[in-house]
Each structure stands twice: as structure tokens, then as C-alpha cells.
Amino acid sequence: MTMHTGGCHCGNICLTFETELDLSQIEVRACQCSFCVKHGSRAVADPDGRLIISVKDSARLRRYRFGLSTADYLICGECGVYVAAITADDDARAIVIINALDDQKQFNQKPIPADFDAESKAQRQARRRARWMPVEVSFE
Template sequence: MTVHTGGCHCGNIRLGFSTELDPPQIEIRACQCSFCVRHGSRAIADPDGRLVISVKDQARLRRYQFGLRTADYLICRECGVFVAAIARDDEARAIVIINALDDRERFNQEPIRVDFDAESKAQRQARRRTHWMPVEMSFG
């Protein structure tokens, strides 16, 4: 497994994205919802990989929800960086935002524009269970 590290600008949130895939093998998605468009979001996930999120100061972590409220969009309150999204269903699953990775330039293929606005809550949860990756969070 290769671990791609990263985090927010101020260092409060650190990321470790583990995958056996090389960056060109990972599909990059550019969600077209208004939140992701405004953040210039390019997201990746490996269902066979794992994302580890470490937060130093939980008070400086913002969990933003919108739309169907099926995921927490993680943003640092201190520096404003959007780092990941976590869906909580039977098991927590996540995507990581490429711009928050230290080696983001390795993920340079053209993103696929996706629009999930027409999905029902059940469809969205099913898609995330299939395409997003396991995640663990630690604090302190």
C-alpha cells in the first residue's frame, strides 16, 4: 500500500490515504453540486483503500451538511480548507479531496464531471457504500 499524506493549510487536520492503486488508475471526480463547484473540488476514493483523518483540535473542525444531509463535509475552521467528506451509514465511508494532498500533482488526469442531484437518499447511500472508502478518525 502507498500512503498519500496531506491535510489542511494550518496543520490541524492531517490525512493518510492508503491505496494499492497508482494515481493514474484512480478515477478523479469533479462533483457539479454548488458546494463542490465553489471549492473547485476534485475527489478520489479507493473502495479497497483507506482514509485516516487525524484532527488535533476538534473545535477547529467544521462538519458541514447540506442537501440530503447524508455526509459530513470536513472543513478546517482555522484555515478554511475542505479536506474530505464522510458518509455515515452502516460503516463510515469517505472521499478525499485531491487539493488537500501533499502530492496532488500526481493526480493529474482530467476529472470526470458528475452530478448526483437526481439521486434519492437510498441511491446516494448505496453509491457511497460501493464507491467510497473506509475511514477512521482520531482526535487529539
């Protein structure tokens, strides 16, 4: 497994993205929803990989939901960095925002614009179960 680490700017949220894929095999997506566009978001996931999120102060973690309310968008309430999105299902899956990774420049593929506005709630949940990765969240 290759590990890509990172987190928010102030250090409250730490990330570890584990994957066996070579970076050239990972699709970088640029969601075209207004939230992601405003954040300049570039996201990746490996359905066979894993994202580990460690939060030092849970009071400084902000979860934002919008649209179909099927995911929590994780933002540090202290420094404002958008780090990941996690499904709101019992079997949580996630994407990691590569702008929050320390080695973000290694993800140099051109992002593929993705527009999911036409998806139903069921379609969105199914896509995320298939394409997003398992996630573990811990609070110190």
C-alpha cells in the first residue's frame, strides 16, 4: 500500500489515503457542483483503498450537507480547508480532496469534470458505494 498523507492547514484534521494503485491509474475528478467549484476541488478515491481521518478537536470539525443530503463535506472550522466528503450511509464511503494532501502535486492528471446534478438519490448512493472508498474516522 502506498500512503498519501495530509490534512487541513492548522493540523486539526489529519488524512491518510491508502492505495495500491499507481497515481496514473487514479482518476482525478473535478465535481461541477457549486460547492466543489467554489473550493477548486479535485477529488480521488480508490474503492479498494482506504481513507483514514483523524480529528484532534471535534468542536472544530464542520460537516456541511446540501442538495440530496447524502454526504457530509468535511471542513476544518478553524482554517477553512475542505478535506473530504463522506457518505451519510451506515457503510460510510469517502473521497479525499487532493488539495489537502501533502503530495498533491504528484496527482498531476488533468481533472475530469463531473456533473452529477441529474442523479436521483438512489443513483447517487449507488455510484458512491461503487466508486468511493472505505473510510475510518477517529477523534483524539
